[in-house]
Amino acid sequence: MSGASRAAAVPGLYDRASELAAVAELSARAAEGTGAVLLLTGAPGTGRTALLDQAVRDSRIRAHRVAAPGGNRVPWSGVRALLSALAPTPSAARRALRAARGPGGVPGALAALCPGEPLLLCLDDHHLWDAHSRAALDAAWRGNTGPWAWVVSFAAHHRPPEVAGARLLSLGRLSREGARCLLDDLCRVPLTASFRTRLLDEAAGHPGVLAATAVRLSSEPKAGDGPSGSVIDDVSLSEVYRGLLGSLPAECGRMLSLVAVAGEPVPDTGRPDPAAGVPDAVRPVRADAVLAVARAVRASPEALDRLVADGLLHGSREALRFDDPFLRRAVLGAVPPSRRRELSALFAPPPASRSDDGTPGADARALPGVVRGRAELARGVAGLGDGPVGDAHQVLLLAASLLREGAPEEASEARSLAMDAAWAAGDPEACAIALGASGLGGARTEAFADTDAVERDFRDGMCAALAVRLEEARAPLARVVAHDGTSDEPRRLLRAGVAALVLGDAPAAVRVHARALARVRAAAATALLPRVLEHLAYAELRAGQHERAAAHAREGLRTAESTGQRNGAAHQHAVLALAASVRGDVPAVVEHAGRALGTARAHGLVQATTLAEWAIARTELAGGLAAQAAARLAPLVGRGPRGGHFALRMLVVPCFVEAACAAGRRAEAGTAAEEFAVWAGLGLDPQAPAQLARCRALLAGEDDAADRYREALRHHEGNGNDFERARTLLAYGKWLRRRRRLVEARGPLSDALVTFERAAAGVWADQARAELRATGGAVGRRTAPGAAGELTPQQQRIAGLVAAGATNHEIADRLSLSPRTVDHHLRNVFARLGVRSRVELSGLLAHGTGDGRPSER
Template identity: 60%
Template sequence: MSGARQAAAPGPRLYDRTTELAAVARLSARADAGAGGVLFVTADPGEGRTALLARAAADFPGTAYRIAAPGHRAPWSGARALIAALAATPSAARRALRRARGGDGLGAAVADLVATSGSGSESGSDTAPGSGSRRSVLICLDDLHLWDAHSRAALTASWQEPGRHVPDRHTPGRHAPGGRRDLGGHAHAGRVRVAWLVSAARHHRFPDVPGAETVRLGRLTPAGGRALLSDVCPVPPAPWVEGQLLDEAAGHPGVLTATVRRLAPAHLAGTAPLPRPAADGAVLAEVYGGLMDRLPADSRRLLAVVALAARTGSGGPDAPTNEVGIDAVLAGARAARTSVEPLDGLIADGLLHRSGATLRFEDSFLGRALLASATGSDAGPTPGRAPDTVLARSEGHRADRLGPPAAVRALTPLVRGRNQLVRGLAALAGGPVMDAHEAFLEAAELLRERAPTEASDARFLAMEAAWAGGDVAGCLAALHGGRGARGTERDFADGLSAALAVRLDEARAALTRVVARDGAADDPRLLLRAGSAALVLGDTTAAARVHARALARARAEDRTALLPRALEHLAYAELRAGRYSRAARTAREGLRAAELTGQDNVAAHQHAVLALVASVAGDGQAVREHAGRALSTARPHGLVQAATLAEWALARDELGRGLAAQATARLVPLVRPGPRGGHFALRMLAVPCFVEAAVASGRSAEARAAAEEYAVWAAQGIDRPAPAQLARCRALLAKGEESAYWFGEAVRRHDSCGNDFERARTLLAYGTWLRRRRRPGDARGPLRDALVTFERAAAEGWAEHARSELRATGGATGGASDPSVARELTPQQQRIARLVAQGATNREVADRLALSPRTVDHHLRSVFARLGIRSRVELPGVVGQWGATPGSPPREPVVPRTWPHEGLA
């Protein structure tokens, strides 16, 4: 985006714009009279919005600023460019931007800047400052629809705020007497009056601003078209040439001008035949390419379906598009797997017109431009991005009916490549992912020379499809095609190939460059690539940050079809980082987005993420529900990654419910190497869970073999929690005090890995190990820490497990009975209860108190009945709350113990 002050040169010549120029003149008069105001200008592409703003700035008697369309939509980029155009110095611009983003708002920042910017040589205005003189300022904002949402909202707030007053720069003090500043209110001597002339595309909805006027630029009359033609033609056109050009342009100044630019003088003079049509696909792509590129992807695809359906009844791709029945559009959308959700918005924006049960383009040139871009005409702007590749797919179906030889002749390689790209997208969204992989590879080869950017996207999508399918060879095949590229694409291909071949030292340098470069980009596809690289490196924090940025950019650019994928990547990154509540929130949003856009495979992955989060929370019913829905899609579509996550979630739930043997049987295929095992990138991540289940179910030999392989993987340093989880595995497999050492080492390593849930699981396992070895005092510390962490993580199932273990040690868990119940027990019963709560058996209590085991059992049953509990497991939680009660003996002495590893107490 750039700003320019008023130029001395005259503005461009305009034709048939008498009404619009009159509206500009009224705005200027209001500014000169101190009333200011806002004038909105809207038009289709190429109809002259920018030319009108340039003419208005040239004709304005005061100071005029022109702010062009932004090159990107980073937050506050528009406000920053506006302020930079108005500010005299960079420091003034920085101060104004801080005000605009703070409580004062953009209106106050602009008010001060226009008041202090001056005139004469400083502003480029011919209006000299004078004491008590009135100065007027015109700010022309072009293409408001391309501005970022933050800046648009700030501008709207400033326009809607009445009674703003701006002091003249020569007024003493920061503000004018009385502190009033004017952005378009009353006339005040020595003050600046600001008028706003704002243009936007026809599909943009202007804000409601009191007193604002809106004008719409229309098409030229034949007389206006001839006048424009005489200006833009390098040689006078022959009469019949002039007639044909005017007919084809249909009064559209942009189409007429672009057509003339592509003709040779011989064409204009009539000595060479004109192309048929003269306003061909290249012309329309030049005029409408920007609009098509910036439409949301799902809207662009739906418009392409409408254009194709309309062409079917018009006799050919160059004939004017006719009305088309809504039923035909809905059928075409289903065939192309395109959402019809944007239809109402396209009608409301004026891109489509609905009359009863039929639709038509308000601007027939837009429908022709969509067709031309999709069918491979020699149009300039980024082929295929508008209208993506839906029409290419439809053309492919038409060619298929002709038979293979005719199909090859009917389609150019560019269209065939886009055809395969669409087939791949459809399969990736809701079909077998390896079908998508093959389609993307073929698309990348066909587009390699003709559309390199699309070819790059196809390779990355082929890699994603193979990754989802758990196919290492497929990933390498997709990456191999990118080795001829340069920059971060080459780094990504080389780095990920090295990682898949377990050459991690070689992979780190290349993938780190990808994260650094693409992670700072504005393009969502590059950000998704950078986030994937960060995950391979094991930097889950960076992966979550980059994928969150990709999601923000996809939202800012209204790329509805890309949102489910961005949410899928972010949910998985949050899951890997141990941020389970964030992962659940993102996955739920991603699930809704995937269901709305018909992306069943993305929905399956989000269900798998939600199943794993539910296994953390201990919600068995949610685990089974989400895992079941994930597997119902993952199995027939070959989604090995989603299936592995879902099975892992089920196993964790079974382990939490004490079903260790069942969990082990479920995990064995997930940790087994080879094509019949789990996903290659998740296999090692599931090993700690497998070791815990296998040890508990008596399969220690298998657990030990898996742990040894896990040790080699953990040493690579690509998963931060791995060293701590390896120590936990060794603690579970060790004997005697060696287990105590490894538990202590695991907790120490957890302190630096950042995954609190896994740390709590280690503490729970450690506390349980201590309690079972009759060391309840030592067990309470780690069990209490585990309980607090589980409660903070809302992991209620695991928290209840920790409470149960803590009660068994005699530790308080927050649910004990009233201490007065001790008075209901006899002194002997109190003694027995305290000893049993400390972990003593009936025989040990009998020996201690010189009683028979049967007597101890009788007293213990009475204790249970009086306290309202059912087992000795609940007794420690009750006794721990008693304290010293009247008539009861002091507590039995307990020999204190410390944790076996230094620093863990």
Template identity: 45%
Template sequence: MTRQRLPGPAPLRYHAGPERQEVAELLDTLHTGGGVRVVTGEPGCGRTAFLDFVSRCLRAGAVWHVRADPARSARPHSGLHTLLHAAGRSVDLPGDGTAAKALLAAVDAKAAETPLLVCVDDVHLWDSASRAALGYVAARVHSEGGRAGLLLTVPGHRPVDREWAGLPVLRLGPLQPGDAAALLHDVTDGAVDPAVCDELVTEAQGNPALLLALTRRLSPAQLRGHRALPRPLADAEALTAVAGRCLTGLPPDRTGLLLAVAAALRATGEPDAEAELVRRAVDSCAGWSAGVPAPEAWRATTSADAPLCTGRWPETLLLAEGRLRFRSALLGRAVYAGAPPEHRRAAHRALAGVLSDAHTVPALLHRSWTVTGPAPVLAAELAAAAADPASATPPGLRRTARVRAAELTPDGAERVHRYTAAAGQALLAGHSSEALRLLDAAGSGPAPAAVRGRAELLRGGVLLTDGPVDDARESFLLAASLLAGRSPEEAAVAGLGAADAAWAAGDLTACLTALGHGTPAADEGTGSPVADGTAAAATGTAVDGTGAVLGTARSSSAALPRPEHPALLRDYRDGMRAVLLGRFGLAADPLKRVVERGRPASGPEQLLRSAAAALMLGDVTAARRAGARALAAARTLGSAALEARALEYLAYAELRAGRHQLARTHAEQGLRTARRTGQRNTAAHHHAVLALAASIEGEREHVAEQVTAALSTARRHGLAQAATLAQWAAARADLGAGRPREAADRLGPLVLPGARRGHFAVWMLAVPCFVEAAALAGRPEHARTVVQDFALWAACGADPQAPAQLLRCRALLAAPEAAGELYRRALDRHEETAGDFERARTGLLYGKWLRRRRRLREARVRLGEALVGFERCGAHPWVQQAAAELRANGAAPGGAGTGELSRLTPQQLRIARCVAEGATNREVALSLSVSTRTVDYHLRNVFATLGVRSRVELVRLVEQAVRAEKTSAQL
């Protein structure tokens, strides 16, 4: 039986995790044996929508689908009568045992005719007799099989009833951020601003019902980002709308306990609280809401050694190893938000009173939430505790403490300072939107120039990773002017930040101005080719296996203003400026000093600056080493923001080393981190790297997807560099697919003089691809001018591949009597550098040239070498080109075409192996940083190419291939 494909536009596509795989397996088992799932999840997780979707998925079979009716639950067997009535059956149910057997007989009889799926929503609301009968049937189906399947939904904020004990449980987890954004995009018809979308997704924490409730709160202008969002975004009304029904009918004393737990969690940021602490806090209160005292019965059960007794205390809480937590985190949020303010203050006062150390961050936070006005002494204590480096306080809690300290501070300058410190902590954790909100709060009050300068420096760092880069440049320039004369080191960092922003925007004049030099024309006697971007291509470079230079001169410390050694900043600025002006001899010494200072460094900012300097020098080994150490340092520091940046540098360095598959791995990791931390600009660069890597491997749909994603942000935020890299990747994919005319059309505007020429540090790097495309398309005259420019770039010495590429370009445009010698010289130069892909491209072009001149034996040698080189680096379309040329030459390529899996593209092979390991389509998509739709598309092609009809057959085929590889290796 072929596995049923779950339709894309149904609600389950937003829950594309393990549950999708389990439902597919359940539907399959209806034809081979029965299956049972007890579906649960927190309030608002979509249990009802999930059941509705699954009930529609069974096309060949019968579905009995009912929802429990609380109004009829008092009548014995009312649930069974409802189910059998929906099934069109009339069965007498005289007693419990007979009822269970009668229901089992009815299910077996229908399942004998056709596959049967029984869906019961909110089965916990059924009467006890009906629950017992259905539990009996579910247990029999689960243990004995059959052609019936059962899906029963129960709430996840309370224990599962005993009738369903021992049955498989399917818990609907939270939506992943990408899935939540897709849901929001669909329900708003794409009318939501990306920044607003990010805030809503973060606030909803993966809960689809809460996400929709928050969306309904907003006006069209707020959704589009034209008006400020309400604060708090998830207020008591929204939370109660989703989870309030679960709290209905609780006595006041139990509500008080829930509030105590919720308040304890808020002050620690942890998922659970110490039960003994909560017990002592409750014991210290005379009573909770309405003055009702806390009963001894449940108060005793909160102690660490007391047995779990759900009849004595709220079943919405779970006690384990002496710690209390809510079964649903959303419920805890609803309890706290919905409590009257005076009750919240009483809970915090009680908790603060029982903590042993009154000077810890949690104790101070509890105290702070008991006051309603300015409290300068308490604010100072909070700020000091949050800044204590010896404290083990988590970064998120430090940020909360800094914000609360700012709120309690009456002095304007000190308040701005504390808001800025909190914003820095938010940015360090990767919460860009929160950092901007805190900076806006900081800007609302008066403050000295130095304090305002640091706030603008931080704002520039936020916008550089997630906002229009022109706005980031202006913030940096303002920070530099405010800090000049007051903090020279921070002013220098702000100047470099402005240069970084100008670099990302492709504004060479602004970049040099920010570096303190003025315009290129002001540099007398440089003889620099900077005006056309030739020498500028060296700045912040990273060269991949195609000879492409991927530039990034962005200094990481611009995002987080930390003091750096003045000499290091000066060397970095001087080296970067000299490279931009084409003075490579003057750039070497200061940049080498930056690299050397980075070797013993432990801070991620300094290590990333060292990596950038190494990339400018062309020292790929040092760049990779510094990038890897920066990544480790960022992870140790807990800085998700710097982690995404370090992965970007690593990806560039790997591309330069000709290791595009490793670059792809780092870019996939970096993209996930950038998405999680809201760094859309950084994500755009990772998309561009992924597009470049995929263009080598020939995954045209993957290239198109990554190019679209990169350009979507690049065009809105002015990222000229990312846009140029993405467009170049699309053209290289065309060239690999044997479409030189389309490639030439794409590349022409990027490399030829004119207003549309690409980023000043990137366009030159696409010249070899353009020359090849133009020559193969029969337009060699279009490429002669840019070859002269490329010769200037090759003479710079920063790109070891460029001299060989230059010779190849000249061979493509040369007369027949000169081309052969140029190709041979190009191949000789390739021997001096690493990188299979570029050498194989030259060999393929030379082999084609030889074959056209009937020098078949020589052509066969060159084409065979090219084929092996392309195979080694996974360049699938070029493998096909080389194999086709060999066949046309009269030789059949051997070895590579054997085996079933060899017919797959590299991306298809990756997906096939992931699926064979048991990954769902969504899990594959997350691991490869592509959409689920792309995985579906490739998987269909895999099935068609290999002639398999199900995942089971695919698993078998992959396992056979793995065994064959092991056997071959042993031989």
């Protein structure tokens, strides 16, 4: 339909000819047996549902529009509604739903219900469908091979589904002629020419606003006589935007109200208005002013980032604005007049009050400091998320000092965030200063008064831990875990999780951070979500839960990137690199570690740098490049400016000792192991006793090594980290095999292999499998053997190490052979496989396994 013609079937649908033509083209492709997806987006009131209804009526194939089920988004309710629309009976719908949940997914259910029949399936408000249904539909669209045309609508402030090759259409405003036709269709009372022109001008082609206003005018005959002021009232706008505003979390609604009020003209205070002459609809607002007021009225600052990420607010931190002036008016219209006056007063410049003796009053003295402190706090939070963390630390300390008298709770929050910045920077003394001490081991300063007993416990415990007075740290930090670990406040839960990690209780840290994640999701605190996921993923790494850590890190990475928190993204990349080093996914390690280091080095993120370098080194060690791994790890376990993060140094030592022993750097390995023994004796890491025994076994002579390995395995039994236990089993099995104790070696190697496979630790499983095969033990096949199946076990191991990039000397060190023996085996490998170079060998083995990796490491 063109804007000049009327819709015969559905009055009011104008200027949508191109969209309807796109749907018709999609339906025609479905009729020919080719499925496809069309994505349809639009702001509230632009007619997404009306267009889908018209498409169903116009369709020449079977068509249905399925709305988002109401209620609490019950799992699978969306798919259930879709299949119920297609099924002839309720029982058939139930059978189809069971099929949709099975291996065949939604395509299998559709094929069973409507075999070979082309369908036009219009799914309305995709963003309101339950998560299970959205995931099932995403999977169906990725492999859409049936004769089904999908038209999927979603709100403009939500991200579209990721469908390769899908066309995306956005419903815009109507032309002047289309708007005039729509108004004539819907308005049942005569309008004067001037009033009609004013209405069309104000509506600016917004179909929903025009329709709501026309309905109101039809119920109030005198309304069309030409009232003064705005023709479109708040009641009409509330009707159009009710669905959007009602679906927002309460915190986001409050923050929208603050931004809307902040954009109103400055009251007459005798001071110039910097935005004088700018229309209210596009009047920019400073984010720091909004955040300062948000803290004063206890609104969540994180909601502002979510509104920007979702596109409901636009611009920069210095100039936020509503792109949709009707949304701003609808938000303002929902604020009670008395509340609106209160908020306006908070945005107004503070009065210069005076006491009876003519000196500035207490309120006048405190208020400027508080306002400035809140602005600095907002700036520090932004820097902590995306900027040099050393700078953020200083800004947050300044904010704390400005807020100390007028807003002590906000000052406490600023100090906590300053400690986070110092921790990320790997500066223990700065951490202590943020906590209120004069430095490591120093007394608390008067400037930082306590607000409650739990905060005092946290500060005392952390200051003692930073000064390595661990007996003093245990009791107060344990009280923090016991108290804040059951809180409903995410920041208290984060504090409890940090305390649990410092105490070495990784399971408790995982539990507390998982609780924080649930609370943050329930409150829709988008800006806080990356921080919580960062803490949770790290706790899961400490607990040996690598795949769970990777899953949370991937979510945290997406959220950090969407909210512009590059520092959080760098930490998530580092966690993903560590998890990939367990799997042996070398390209993933290189990618994630590289991206982490790119930001971490520029912003002084020593913690993320240490994690990323550790991941690279662990990959090098697993690939037989012990010398490279030892060289990379040596600075991380040292002290001083070139050293690693103070809280990670001892965690890295066992990996360094293993690499250094294999690389012939036994003296350095021994020094590190002795320092690690002191650390293990503190009792803050349940893994440490077993790892210490393994380190001593690697350094021991022939008579003591076996006892040390068995001691390590005894310690492993009670600490629950299967990955570390399997590494000890692998090291013990290697030691036994190289001493020709082949029968004895098979037990620990078989146990290690099974454990690594269960943990999806592919590269480590490869090592265990190769060692077990070298003992003559039976191993299961990973994949079709390919070319590697023609080699002896020893040749396979050498070929795999060559494919991983190891030199002959490195292979000799790894396998306890001479370089001449390695060269002899390698010539036989070349001859047997018909290749002439290491490059050809690597390509042949990668092709043989079908996964891009050599068959053995």
